[in-house]
Amino acid sequence: AYGAVVFYDGGFKFEFDNPESAMKEAAQRGGSGFMQYGMLKDGELINGFIMPRVRSYRVIAELNGQLCIIDSIEMMHFEDFLNELKELNVTNALYMDMGAGWNYSWYRKNNGKAMPLFGLKVPWSHNWVVFRK
Numbered sequence: 001a002y003g004a005v006v007f008y009d010g011g012f013k014f015e016f017d018n019p020e021s022a023m024k025e026a027a028q029r030g031g032s033g034f035m036q037y038g039m040l041k042d043g044e045l046i047n048g049f050i051m052p053r054v055r056s057y058r059v060i061a062e063l064n065g066q067l068c069i070i071d072s073i074e075m076m077h078f079e080d081f082l083n084e085l086k087e088l089n090v091t092n093a094l095y096m097d098m099g100a101g102w103n104y105s106w107y108r109k110n111n112g113k114a115m116p117l118f119g120l121k122v123p124w125s126h127n128w129v130v131f132r133k
Contacts, residue, residue, distance in 0.1 A: 003038030003046075003094050005060055005067070007031045012067045014092035016041045034060060040085060040093040051078035059085065061093040069096070 004019035005012055008031025015022035016038050026033045038046045039059055051057075057072045070090070072081050085093055108114050 002035055003041065003092075004033050004035040005092075005094055006033035012062075014041070014062060014094070016046070016092075034094065036060075036097070037095040038093070039082065039095050040090055043086070043089070043091055045082060045086070053078065057081040058096040059090075059093040060096055061085070062091040063088060065091075 002019050003014060003016040004022045005014050006022045006026035008026045008029040013022070019035050023033045023035055040046065040061070054075050054077055056075055057078065059070050061068055061070050063070070070085065070088075070093075072084075
């Protein structure tokens with residue numbers, strides 16, 4: 001149930017049918033991409049991806065034609081998080097699991113200052129997404 005979101009030529013697209021080819025095409029065009037478990041495709045849940053835990057969740061998603069990252073504000077059941085995404089009318093979404101204890105979330109302002117959203121700071125991480133114009 002893997003999917004990809006790729007960035008090149010000034011835009012993005014989600015690909016669920018052939019994510020590996022989409023990643024290769026993005027690289028050939030000087031772009032980049034992210035591949036992970038698909039959660040929503042064209043507004044519909046992708047079958048077969050279940051998490052039986054209560055935790056904080058994060059997706060990279062398409063909402064109203066815009067690319068965004070959506071974090072759960074609090075610990076919740078996975079099914080509830082999926083239902084919230086559907087209620088928001090998220091079109092496409094890929095899971096952004098960073099493992100237990102890695103749910104710290106922040107963004108960097110144009111002036112370079114890191115702005116924490118929630119969670120505990122940790123001195124390391126391994127899941128970075130960088131957006132550049």
